[in-house]
Every structure is written in C-alpha cells, then in structure tokens.
Amino acid sequence: xxxxxxxxxxxxRGALSPSSYELLGAGKVLADALKQPLLAAVIGGNAAALAGxxxxxxxxxxxxxxxxxxKDFTEESYARAAAAAAAKxxxxxxxxxxxxxxxxLAARLAVLLKAGLATDVTEILADGKxxxxxxxxxxxxxVEFKSPVAVLTVAAMTFxxxxxxGAAAPVEAVSFDPGASVSEFVSFQGEESRExxxxxxxxxxxxxxxxxxxxxxxxxxxxAHALGAAVGASRRAVDSGWIPYKHQVGLTGRTVRPKLYVAxxxxxxxQHLAGMAASGTIVAINSDxxxxxMQMASIAVVGEYSELxxxxxxxxxxxxxxxxxx
Amino acid sequence: xxxxxxxxxxxxxxxxxxxxxxxxxxxxxxxxxxLNPFDEFAVEAAVRLKESVPGxxxxxxxxxxxxxxEILREAIARGxxxxxxxxxxxxxGGDSYATSxxxxxxxxxxxxxxxxxxxxxxxxxxxxxAGVVGTQTAAWLDWASVSAVKxxxxxxxxxxxxxxxxxxxxxxxxxxxPACVSTIKEINEPRLPSLKGKMASKKAVFPRxxxxxxxxxxxxxxxxxxxxxxxxxxxxxxxxxxxxxxxxTAAEKAAKLVDILVERKLI
Ligand SMILES: Cc1cc2nc3c(=O)[nH]c(=O)nc-3n(C[C@H](O)[C@H](O)[C@H](O)COP(=O)(O)OP(=O)(O)OC[C@H]3O[C@@H](n4cnc5c(N)ncnc54)[C@H](O)[C@@H]3O)c2cc1C
Numbered sequence: 001x002x003x004x005x006x007x008x009x010x011x012x013r014g015a016l017s018p019s020s021y022e023l024l025g026a027g028k029v030l031a032d033a034l035k036q037p038l039l040a041a042v043i044g045g046n047a048a049a050l051a052g053x054x055x056x057x058x059x060x061x062x063x064x065x066x067x068x069x070x071k072d073f074t075e076e077s078y079a080r081a082a083a084a085a086a087a088k089x090x091x092x093x094x095x096x097x098x099x100x101x102x103x104x105l106a107a108r109l110a111v112l113l114k115a116g117l118a119t120d121v122t123e124i125l126a127d128g129k130x131x132x133x134x135x136x137x138x139x140x141x142x143v144e145f146k147s148p149v150a151v152l153t154v155a156a157m158t159f160x161x162x163x164x165x166g167a168a169a170p171v172e173a174v175s176f177d178p179g180a181s182v183s184e185f186v187s188f189q190g191e192e193s194r195e196x197x198x199x200x201x202x203x204x205x206x207x208x209x210x211x212x213x214x215x216x217x218x219x220x221x222x223x224a225h226a227l228g229a230a231v232g233a234s235r236r237a238v239d240s241g242w243i244p245y246k247h248q249v250g251l252t253g254r255t256v257r258p259k260l261y262v263a264x265x266x267x268x269x270x271q272h273l274a275g276m277a278a279s280g281t282i283v284a285i286n287s288d289x290x291x292x293x294m295q296m297a298s299i300a301v302v303g304e305y306s307e308l309x310x311x312x313x314x315x316x317x318x319x320x321x322x323x324x325x326x
Numbered sequence: 327x328x329x330x331x332x333x334x335x336x337x338x339x340x341x342x343x344x345x346x347x348x349x350x351x352x353x354x355x356x357x358x359x360x361l362n363p364f365d366e367f368a369v370e371a372a373v374r375l376k377e378s379v380p381g382x383x384x385x386x387x388x389x390x391x392x393x394x395x396e397i398l399r400e401a402i403a404r405g406x407x408x409x410x411x412x413x414x415x416x417x418x419g420g421d422s423y424a425t426s427x428x429x430x431x432x433x434x435x436x437x438x439x440x441x442x443x444x445x446x447x448x449x450x451x452x453x454x455x456a457g458v459v460g461t462q463t464a465a466w467l468d469w470a471s472v473s474a475v476k477x478x479x480x481x482x483x484x485x486x487x488x489x490x491x492x493x494x495x496x497x498x499x500x501x502x503x504p505a506c507v508s509t510i511k512e513i514n515e516p517r518l519p520s521l522k523g524k525m526a527s528k529k530a531v532f533p534r535x536x537x538x539x540x541x542x543x544x545x546x547x548x549x550x551x552x553x554x555x556x557x558x559x560x561x562x563x564x565x566x567x568x569x570x571x572x573x574x575t576a577a578e579k580a581a582k583l584v585d586i587l588v589e590r591k592l593i
Contacts, residue, residue: 107458111465116553136342147553182470186498311580
C-alpha cells in the first residue's frame with residue numbers, strides 16, 4: 001500500500017518560486033492528516049541545483065528528476081518524470097501547484113497513476129478529504145478520493161510557506177527515460193513587465209468600468225505601485241480595451257486569493273466575485289454605496305475614484321517615508 | 327490535406343449562481359443548460375481552422391444526458407459540420423477522470439473511422455471548473471497535449487505549432503498530431519450562430535454512443551469510474567460585516583482607510 005505524500009516542485013524558467021514553499025506547507029498538512037511521510041521531488045533541466053533549497057524545508061527526502069529534455073515545460077515529459085518520482089516515493093498523494101503548468105501536469109499524471117484528481121484545493125481536512133470552490137466559487141465542494149492514489153493541485157496563497165528548519169533531507173536522483181517526444185518546446189517570449197503576477201500576489205488593486213478610460217487606470221497603477229500590489233481588472237474594463245486580458249479577474253479570467261484586494265469602480269457582479277471572493281480583506285472604492293461589491297466588502301469607501309486614489313497613494317507614500325529610519 | 331477536427335463541448339447550467347439543496351447537492355434542477363461559455367471559443371477555433379484548410383470538417387463531441395444534444399445543435403449553428411453524442415445513464419456522476427476516459431474511447435472510435443487531426447477543448451467548464459479534461463483525454467490516448475492555447479499558429483496533417491499563454495509570457499510549442507489542445511478566451515472572438523447554421527442545426531441527427539459501444543465496462547463510466555467524488559456541496563462561509571469609512575472630505579476618508587490598513591498590517 002502506497003505510503004507517502006509527494007510534493008512535486010516544477011521550477012519555472014529554471015527558478016523556484018515562493019509558491020513552491022506553499023506546496024510543502026500543504027504537504028505537511030496532508031502528511032499530518034494521513035500520518036504518512038512527506039517527500040518532495042524537483043523536476044527540471046537543473047533540478048539538482050535547486051534541490052538543496054527544498055531539502056531544508058521539512059521533507060524527509062528530496063527526489064531529483066533532472067534531464068536536458070526537462071529544461072522547458074512540456075506536458076508529456078513532465079508527467080512521465082513526475083510519475084517516475086511518484087513510483088520511487090511510493091506516493092499515495094501527489095501535490096502540485098494550480099499554475100498553468102502544474103494543472104496540466106496534474107491532469108496527465110492522474111491518468112498515468114490511475115488516480116483521482118482535485119484541482120484548486122483550498123482546504124485539507126483531517127480525514128484527508130479536500131475542499132475546492134466550484135460553480136464559479138459560488139459553492140464549495142467537499143471531495144473524497146476513491147482511488148488508492150490521488151493527485152491534487154493546491155490554490156496559491158492558501159497554505160503556509162514552509163520555512164527552512166532542521167537538518168537538510170537526503171537528496172536522491174531518480175533515473176528518467178524521456179522516451180519519444182510528441183511535443184517539442186520551441187521558444188519563450190517573456191512579457192516585459194515590472195508588474196507582479198496576479199495569481200501569486202499578496203495584494204491586488206483592480207479597476208473596473210468606473211474608471212471610465214485607459215487613462216483612469218493611471219492613478220490605479222500608482223496606487224498598486226505604492227502598495228506593492230498586482231493590478232487586476234473587471235471584464236468590462238478589459239473588453240473596453242483599457243487593459244490587457246491577462247489582468248482580468250473572474251469567471252472567465254484569473255482567480256486570485258490575496259490578503260488584500262482593492263476593487264475600484266467595480267460593481268461586483270457574480271462573475272467578477274467568482275475570481276476574488278475568497279480574498280482576505282476586500283476594500284471597495286465606489287461612488288455607489290449600494291452596489292454588490294460595496295455590500296460584501298470588508299472596508300467600503302464611498303466616493304469618486306479620481307479624487308480618492310491619488311490621496312490614498314500620497315498617504316501611503318507619506319507613511320512609508322516616515323517609516324524609513326533616518 | 328484536409329483536417330479532421332474534433333471539438334469537445336459540454337452542456338452546463340446557464341448560470342453558476344446556484345444554491346445547495348437539502349441533500350447537500352448543487353441546486354440545479356430546473357436551471358436551463360447552455361453551451362459551456364469557454365466552449366464557444368473552442369468551437370470558433372475549430373470552425374476557423376476548418377475554414378482555413380479546404381475539405382476539412384469540424385465535429386462536435388459531447389458526453390452528457392439527452393438534453394446535451396441541444397449543445398451539439400448549438401455547435402452546428404456556430405459552424406460545426408456534425409456532432410457525436412456519448413450518452414447513457416451509466417455516464418452520470420462522472421468526474422474528470424471518468425469523463426476523459428469516455429471522451430478518449432469515443433475519439434478512438436472516431437480515429438479508427440477516419441484519422442483525427444486535432445481535438446480542441448475550452449479552458450474549463452463553468453460548473454466543475456477544473457480545466458483538466460483535455461489533457462486527461464490526451465493522456466488516455468497517449469497523444470500530445472497542450473493547455474492555455476491562445477493561438478493555433480500553423481497546423482498541417484502531421485504537426486501543429488501553438489502559442490501557450492503562461493503566467494510570465496508566451497511559449498511556442500510544436501505538437502505531433504493527433505493532439506489535444508485546450509484553448510483560452512484570447513484565441514478568438516466567437517461569431518454568433520448564423521442563419522444557415524441554425525437551419526442546419528435543426529435538421530442534424532447525432533449518433534448516440536453508449537459505454538458498451540465504446541468498449542467501456544460499467545465500472546469505468548460515470549460515478550462508478552470516478553476517482554474523486556463530491557460528497558457534499560456547501561455555500562462559502564459568510565464574510566464578516568464590513569466597515570464603512572466615513573469622512574467629511576475625500577482626504578479624510580483616504581487617511582482613515584490607510585489607518586485601517588496599517589492597523590491590520592496590510593501596509
Ligand atoms: C459568461 C460570463 C462571464 C463573465 N466573466 C467575467 C469575469 O471573468 N470577470 C468580470 O469582471 N466580469 C465577467 N463578466 C461580466 C460581469 O457580468 C460584469 O458585466 C462585469 O464584471 C462588470 O464590470 P464592472 O464592475 O467593471 O462594471 P459595472 O458593472 O458597469 O460597474 C462599474 C462600477 O463603477 C462604479 N463607478 C462609476 N463611476 C465611478 C467613479 N467615478 N468612481 C468610483 N466608482 C465609479 C459604479 O458605481 C459601478 O459600481 C462575465 C459575464 C458573463 C455573462
């Protein structure tokens with residue numbers, strides 16, 4: 001009988017992201033719940049070089065699947081590599097991130113392992129069941145796995161990031177045969193941006209139709225920079241061409257779960273709420289005190305955004321200025 | 327050479343604003359079904375691809391109850407040529423694992439009749455919303471797969487070059503065909519159903535395939551074949567009552583808001 005919780009870390013462009021540590025945090029919760037050992041696997045073209053960082057964070061062993069064919073993400077090769085690690089670990093549960101790569105990898109891996117799959121997990125219960133939002137976040141499903149092995153992807157910003165603690169775990173290489181490849185990574189075109197990625201942001205400032213134009217987003221970006229926040233948007237703002245689609249939050253956009261979500265000039269239609277209702281503190285800034293977002297917000301500020309945003313930004317900058325030691 | 331394009335579609339409740347019934351299940355009885363919103367983009371991608379290569383066909387494929395035939399009609403109204411309906415009580419209650427197995431069995435049958443070039447999926451469904459069925463289907467078939475496709479750059483009879491929208495930029499990936507691609511909204515702007523399409527959709531007749539006809543055992547289909555089951559649905563926890571920031575002037579409100587955020591250690 002399989003006995004082990006395996007966290008699979010897939011570096012992006014050869015580097016670890018802080019969300020990797022959240023996987024270990026989730027793995028610890030599940031390992032405690034099921035009373036099974038926690039292991040980690042690092043997959044990539046330079047996995048061995050990254051294993052040390054992971055090994056210091058609570059796993060009992062770190063498996064490394066390193067191969068030139070794993071330098072860039074393709075679904076088939078990564079799934080085979082993860083399956084090799086899962087077999088080596090004798091894993092009953094495999095945990096991945098809910099990123100684009102993590103989700104695709106989990107999907108393919110679940111079939112290879114004949115495993116049930118739950119994505120976007122936000123809670124792990126004491127009996128090993130998990131919770132996830134569905135119906136656009138309107139409902140929460142409690143999911144039970146019927147298969148002996150299960151694969152889950154965990155929502156970003158949900159589980160604690162495992163800190164370095166204690167002695168480093170042993171690191172072991174797993175042999176991997178890439179086999180014939182059916183897909184080939186050709187190239188990557190990075191998006192030039194100083195912006196913080198929405199999905200992993202601790203703070204998000206989002207703008208809607210109330211901003212009135214692309215120019216209306218200028219004071220919003222200023223506020224986001226002052227806060228160190230990522231920028232989100234409603235579909236109406238995106239459809240109006242004021243900001244690219246990648247910023248869209250909601251049913252047909254990204255799902256976010258930051259500690260702080262500031263919604264400016266967004267009315268809060270159900271499709272928008274689907275993408276952000278699980279956020280920690282929700283601040284709404286809107287001229288209409290009765291709109292749904294103002295009603296559900298943790299903190300509601302009634303007013304004209306063009307007046308309020310520059311004042312809030314200035315206020316934050318002033319306080320940060322004072323905080324700098326002389 | 328002509329392409330044999332398949333587009334996988336699902337009938338989903340026309341609204342996701344649903345509650346929970348007394349049995350702890352989503353209250354969807356009586357809610358009309360509609361083509362899953364993201365599948366509109368998949369259908370449009372299939373139709374555009376077919377239009378770009380003379381002699382090609384686009385076939386819509388669904389696993390679902392009787393009512394799902396309407397979704398195949400919708401795909402035809404939007405330009406697909408034909409539809410295939412995988413159906414039967416045995417498919418009820420399937421998760422992504424069981425559903426992708428059913429789709430893969432249907433694709434195997436279609437592929438045996440006439441080699442499949444490419445299978446196109448939407449980003450995710452509006453109800454379950456996992457966004458994994460396209461990739462799982464490919465895995466069952468041992469075909470190539472790619473998710474988050476924002477552009478089909480080039481497709482010929484043996485390969486497809488596609489653009490994948492990642493969190494930090496765009497990857498170009500070349501796939502050996504047949505392959506399964508899961509698209510995102512950025513791939514196109516779906517056209518509305520045409521009059522000609524609507525006429526064709528009314529007359530369309532769809533083959534109905536059961537689990538037995540696809541060579542699936544009862545234990546492999548629907549709830550019996552699921553690896554993960556929803557044992558209970560609940561409403562999200564209510565949020566605590568909110569705070570209204572009052573002030574005589576905008577400056578006063580701004581200062582108060584920042585006070586609260588500092589106090590809550592959010593700044
Ligand atoms: C299938 C489907 C999927 C969808 N997916 C999404 C999705 O992913 N994300 C999404 O966001 N929407 C989505 N929508 C659209 C959604 O229904 C709403 O239309 C959209 O969210 C509204 O955007 P908004 O709040 O910016 O605009 P509005 O509803 O027009 O709200 C504008 C708000 O700005 C306020 N305002 C106006 N002027 C000012 C001012 N000067 N200062 C301050 N406040 C001001 C107004 O009081 C109002 O509350 C979807 C819809 C459908 C049918």
